[in-house]
Amino acid sequence: MAAYTIDLNGRKRSVEADADMPLLWVLRDVVGAKGTKFGCGAAYCGACTVMLDGAAIRSCQMPISRVGARKVTTIEGVGASPVGARVQAAWLEVDVAQCGYCQAGQIVAATALLQKTPKPTDAEIEASMNGNLCRCATYNRIRTAIHKAAGMPTPAGEVAA
Amino acid sequence: MNAHVKIETPRLSRRTMLRAGAAAGGGLFLSARLPGIAAAATEQTAARTLNAPTLNAPALNAYVKIAPDGLVTIVAKNPECGQGVKTMLPMLIAEELDVDWKDVRIVQAMNDPVTYPRQFAGGSLATPMNWEPMRRVGAAGRQMLIQAAADTWGVPAGECSTEPGLVRHGASGKSLRYGELAARAATVAPPKLETVTLKDPKTFRIIGRAQANIDGPAIVSGKPLYGIDVELPGMKYAVFHKCPVFYGRCLEANIPEVKAMPGVIDLHVIEGNKDLGGLSSGVAVVADSWWHANKARAALTPQWDEGPFGGHSTDGYDARAKTLAPAAPQQILRKDGDVDAALAGAAKVVEAEYSYPFVSHQPLEPQNCTARWDGDKLEIWTSTQNPEPGRQLIAKTLGVPADHIAIHMMRCGGGFGRRLSNDYMVEAATIAKRAGVPIKLLWSREDDMRHDMYRPGGYHSFKAGLDTSGKLVAWKTHFVTFSRDGKVVNSGDLAPSEFPAHFVPDLQFGTSMMETLIPTGPMRAPRSNAMSFVHQSFLDELAHAAGQDPIAFQLALLDQPGAHEGYDAPRMAAVVRAVAERSGWGKRKLPPGHALGFAQYYSHQGYFAEVVEASVAASGRVKAHKVWVVGDVGSQVINPLNAENQVQGAVLDGIGQALGLEITFAKGRTQQSNFGEYPLIRMADAPPVDVHFLVSNHPPTGLGEPALPPVIPALCNAVFAATGKRVRSLPIDQGMLKTV
Known part of the structure; x- marks a missing residue:
């Protein structure tokens, strides 16, 4: 020790x-x-x-x-930054979570992405988020929430929540 | 669930009593109680909660508290594992009570079979079992509040009405808020639940409107919610290293050596019992942190007696199935007409063999349980879908009275059926008993993958006959499945009512079984998740053999007068037509290489039809580009926001299974151990899912499961449409699809 x-x-x-x-x-x-x-x-x-x-x-x-x-x-501190707070708010607005267990990791990963790349392309979102599993498979809403947090329109083909 | 089980909406019996009284701290509390059921559930019947819910004997309790300040607390009685029931069940009460949703606070019930029988999460049953009884509880509360106001004003109750949170007397214009009435309402004689008046659904303000996940704010800020987050004073951490072979036993272990490792407090061999759903044999490690416990476990070199299962393997099962399939079935499950004569007379006969593997649940929160003994009393905190059987299992295994065991139901980080089994609870209780301090047992991912109750694999040989017009006239199945002690394993059975039974005049389902010791159990849309693939894929083959459009071919079957009890073919035909329309089936020009696949499936009382647009790259990589879903779950989608989420998740779960999930066995061991070898679906493979519901005049039913089954064959049928190659086993062999 x-x-x-x-x-x-x-x-x-x-x-x-x-x-x-x-x-x-x-x-x-x-x-x-x-x-x-x-x-x-x-x-x-x-x-x-x-x-x-x-x-x-x-x-x-x-x-x-x-x-x-x-x-x-960590997730407990991510909301202290404006980007992190926007990501959390978007997650709530879109109602992303089902069981919610993976969402701390998803939110932190999305915040890291948007802090570095404020308007990511779909390919950039996928590349940054593909390492985060969601066993409930809320991926449609994760994409939508990232777009919302970034101030971008709902992704093509996605269903607006 | 059996494909076509008819499930009655629970009706309230005369024995239903409503209890009301003064709440601690003032105000009204309200609970509905069904004494006969409650008494039965405590001891004998609880263990069969999921597998045989007695649906026509309703067992609902609800609890409402109205505080003087008008805040309404509603108890969510069922375990929450992501299906949204912690939000949905209180919505039903709040609607009929007529309160503002923003004034509602929700608390999670403990496991309490006396007050709240049927506290389980499974079978998409929360909606059908609670839709009417929960609303009646709310309506009874509303009636009592009206009576309290009428008594206060000295007017007839019939002259009073409610608006959210208040009672109004129209003639005088007087009004009182619920909080002001709560104390008086507690003295009003509760009405019989079957006598209360329910709202006209057209006036709903909460039901049918988007209500966000009640735990959303806690989830996005990382608050402790789940079983794994529980921490108690003086708590120590445990891992339980079980024999990697099912039914194997630990003979001895290098205990002194490992006990000397940093942080290790205790190490001992657990003998276990013969119930794989109970206490397995292995080595328990207790340490001052889970990290230390798990590190110590890695240094264990136990001697195992691998027992009778050491020779079992997937290869062995495949070989045995190959010898069984061409032989006569051991058992005939259904025989309509004379299938052999019909096949002999058919213009065209099509034969195919299908199979699918074992798969594992893999909720993201690994199994865990925290246990604290106080003398002979035990307190449990755990993520479970099915707490009461866990309590009974601990009582039986450890010889303690069940009423000495209290279970806190924590939010589950996913369930998918895995948490219907409570093996981790009896392990934690056992380890904590010896430790003498509170213990948090946590499984590693590897533990979870190697010690699941898997969805069983299966093998289907089909032979079907078409007449000269392309009509399906004969259907013969030989299904090779698994048994244990001569009985078909859990989730390994074929329902005699499986579609297209009832819609083909000469039809036979036969089955043969091979013994296994692999523990199996229900996984999201049990049976249906596999049966949909084989039946809907073979029907697609038949449509092509008949030279017909796959949707037209199935509609021709559904449009025959053949509807039978519990299955409503016109409802299915309606969703099929709607999904064809929404997906632009046969009408839309698709991008090069893209193709559409269709399937329909009825399960858990839900009628679902789905179309997948997919392409297959030269490398063989299958890509789903979009999915259209149309479902009919009755007259009301209770929470549309969550309903869409559940359907999208179920569909993507199914696509993930089809693309890559398989559990195999060798030397009695599960060969996969983590997500590297068991690739759950990720964002890159997740297409947008368009969800649409048809409203029909039937009681609402559940949504956790029925959207999953059709997507697997719909994807495989799209692969055929794109490549001309038929997928007859899962997961999809993308190597077979390679063209370069």
């Missing part, structure tokens, strides 16, 4: 953990922030997506010892 200080949603947190403990488990079981979800433990599903300095990463693959001074943004 070693002590680490992480910058979590704009606040410094001291945690004690093994060097190889993934950030996911530090967040969930050491810090007690349950919003970031465990889905596969192998970077296939994206349920554990968080931002490190604004880039979406799979927290199940990120040892706490490698986080360093980078800013960690």
Whole structure:
């Protein structure tokens, strides 16, 4: 065990953990922030997506010892940025969630995308979001919500919610 | 569900009682209770909740609290796993109570079979079972509030009416808000539920309007909601390392070595029992974090007795099915007319063999359960679709009275039928008992994929005859399925009423079985998710063999007078015609390489017809570009916002299954272990899904399942239309479709 200080949603947190403990488990079981979800433990599903300095990463693959001074943004803190707040609002307006379990990862991934690419093409949306599984398959509405958050019209062929 | 089971809308019996009284903190509470059913459900009948719901014996309880400030709290009695029932059931009460939806707060019930029998999520049954009883509860509350106002004013109740949240006396212009009336209403004698007057649906303000998921704000902000999020003071974490072979047993494990690993608190072998839905044999690891527990598990090198299943494999099943298929069926499930004579006399005979694999549920939240013992009392927090059988399972396995066990129903991160089984609950209770502290048991993804109750595979040999006009005159099926101890496995049966039974004069369904120990169970649209593929694909083959348009061919079948109890062919014909219209079937110029495929299927009381536009690249890659869905689920789509979401999700789930999902077995082990080998559908493969409902004069029915079955054959039929290659096994072999 070693002590680490992480910058979590704009606040410094001291945690004690093994060097190889993934950030996911530090967040969930050491810090007690349950919003970031465990889905596969192998970077296939994206349920554990968080931002490190604004880039979406799979927290199940990120040892706490490698986080360093980078800013960690989770679903609990994503609404602090204007883009994140717009994404959350769009998710509610479109009523994306069914079970909702993957949506924390989806929202964080969508926020990372729109912060970097404010008006993404459909191909850019697909490339950024394809790593995030939704077992309820709410993909039609995820696309629509991203368009709404970006201030773009509902995608061609999609059903406006 | 059986394809054509007729399910009555529950009627309220005379024994229905409504209880009302003063709520703690003031106000009115209202609960409907059916004592006979409740008493029966506590002990004996609860375990059969899902498989044999006694639908004509309604068991509904609802609970409403109206606070003096006018806020209305409604209990959502059923588990929420993404089907939207936590929002939908309270809508029914709120509508008839006549309150503003914004004044409604919803709380999730605990498992409580005395107050709330039938707390399960399955079979798309929440709507048909609750549509009328829940509204009657709301209407009774409204009637009591009117009576309270009438008593206050000294006027006849008949002169009073309601508007959302208040009672008005038309003649005097007086009004009182529900919050002001709640205390007095609690003293009014509750009416018999069967006597209350329900609203004219034309006046609905909540039902039929888009109501957002009640947990939406908590979901988008990452609030703890799910079983996996539960945290208790002093809680420790557990993993349970089960034998990779079904029915295998742990003989010994390197316990001292692993026990010395960081964070490990306890390690022990669990003997298990012979019930695969119960407690398997394996090694339990308890640690100060799940990470430590799971790391320690990786260092385990247990000795297993692999038991009788160690030699089983998918290859073995395939080979056995090949020998069974050409032989006479072991059992005849249905025999109409003389199929062999009809085949001998047919102008054209078509034969084909179809098969589909085992598949796994894979809800995204892995199975988990938190258990806390206090003496001989046990408290459980878990994501379950079916809590009461879990309680009974713990009671039976651990020898504790069921009424010593309380279960908190947490929001489920998906269910799809997996959480109808409660093996994780008995594991957590067992591990926590020895640990003496609260335990959160969490399965890894690998645990979840290797220890599912899978949708069983199956093999169908078809022979059908067409007359000179291309009419389907003979149909013969030999279905090779799986059995355990000589009985067909869960979700592995063919309903004698399966379409086109009743619509072909000479028809025979035969079946043969092979033994397996693989645990099987219902998966979203159980049976229908497989039966739709084989039957609707073969019907498409027959249409082409007859030189007819596939939709015209099926309409010719449906338009015959052949409707039978529980199946309404004109309803199906109507959705078929509507989907043809909406998709531009036969009328629209398609982009090069694109083609349309059609299928229809009735399940869970819903009539669905679907068209898929697809293309197949030279590489063999199948792409669905768009799906049109028309469904008939009765007179009312209760929450259109969620209804569309459910249908889109079900359709994309089906496309994902068709494109890539397969579980195989070798040496008694499941060969897939994570999403790399079990590729659930992702955004890139998800086409837009156009959803349309036809309203019909029938009681509303559920939507979690019936949109899924038709999309699989519709996609495969589109692949045929695009390539001339017939998909006769799942998942679609895209290599077979390659042209470069």
